[in-house]
Amino acid sequence: MRIKFAGITLLLIVPIVLVLILDPASTLSLRNFLGDIFGTIFLIDFPIGMCLLHYYFPQFFRHRKSGHYSIVPWGIFFLICWGIVALGMFLETQFGNYPDNGFSVACAYLFGWAYIWFTMIPIGLIYLLFRRVQKLWNKEVNNDHSG
16 A cells, blocks of 8 residues: 555656756746646646546446446546636636736636646546556466466
């Protein structure tokens, strides 16, 4: 259990550290620093977290009675991500950092649900590739031991 927790923690902290190291503007102001941290958590760690949740707790993604795949966790993920984008834009406008025009505000409120999928799709595809390789590896190992 300790190794599993350490691996999960490492998978979620490494992207933040890499962004802070590779973005020279992150140290110019507190706003840049916090923006990089929260942006990385939102756009990289949320998708990685969903993949880890699916990997370690696949029962959350199955309907209890039928056993079929459930879209409820993805719907919750979708709503949380849209809420974060909308709340972020709302706070920006409340603190006087209003954009030059209202288009970005309208996009955040209307299309905030789509922002997360730009990173979720590639991370999800890497996760699916990992699962496929893992299944092939386990099948090969089981064939070697049985035959």
